[in-house]
Amino acid sequence: MIARTLIVILTGLLLASASSRAQESLITYKSLSPELALDLARAALADCRRRGYQVAVAVVDRFGVAQVMLRDRFAGPHTPSTASGKAWTAATFRTNTTELYAISQPGMMQAAIRNLPGAIIIGGGIIIESGGSLVGAVGVSGAPGGDADDGCAKAGIAAIQDKLDF
Numbered sequence: 001m002i003a004r005t006l007i008v009i010l011t012g013l014l015l016a017s018a019s020s021r022a023q024e025s026l027i028t029y030k031s032l033s034p035e036l037a038l039d040l041a042r043a044a045l046a047d048c049r050r051r052g053y054q055v056a057v058a059v060v061d062r063f064g065v066a067q068v069m070l071r072d073r074f075a076g077p078h079t080p081s082t083a084s085g086k087a088w089t090a091a092t093f094r095t096n097t098t099e100l101y102a103i104s105q106p107g108m109m110q111a112a113i114r115n116l117p118g119a120i121i122i123g124g125g126i127i128i129e130s131g132g133s134l135v136g137a138v139g140v141s142g143a144p145g146g147d148a149d150d151g152c153a154k155a156g157i158a159a160i161q162d163k164l165d166f
Helices: 002-025 034-050 079-093 097-103 111-115 146-164
Strands: 056-061 066-071 125-130 133-141
Touching: 034 056, 034 066, 034 133, 034 146, 056 079, 056 146, 066 079, 079 097, 079 125, 079 133, 097 125, 097 146, 125 146, 133 146
Parallel strands: none
Antiparallel strands: 056 066, 056 133, 125 133
């Protein structure tokens, strides 16, 4: 009888331990829906149009994988790849590209990141956060300078901020 009780207790402990380890092995994270990513891209494009800029806008998920790409009719042929690169860079470094530009000047400790394949270290790549968690990034290319690209990207995020804050 005592042996049987011990076996039941040990079995219960083993199952509880396995369940706990399984939960520690899995992670959960927030992700932008395709519809929300498209809303963001449309809002950023609209803001740039209001300012008179023809741009491309890219939205990537938290891993830097493309979700949306929009290119205005007269945006340069280089703008889609540049916008995607800015968004990828912001997402994978978890930092806005304007900040990366500032900390990667020649002679600075992080200067070598400018030489990494695919990294676009100019303004226009902005991270997207929800409740303190990175959910993606947006990249804008084609406005006259990184500051203007940043402005359009931030306007796109502002347009969906209420949906990010829930």
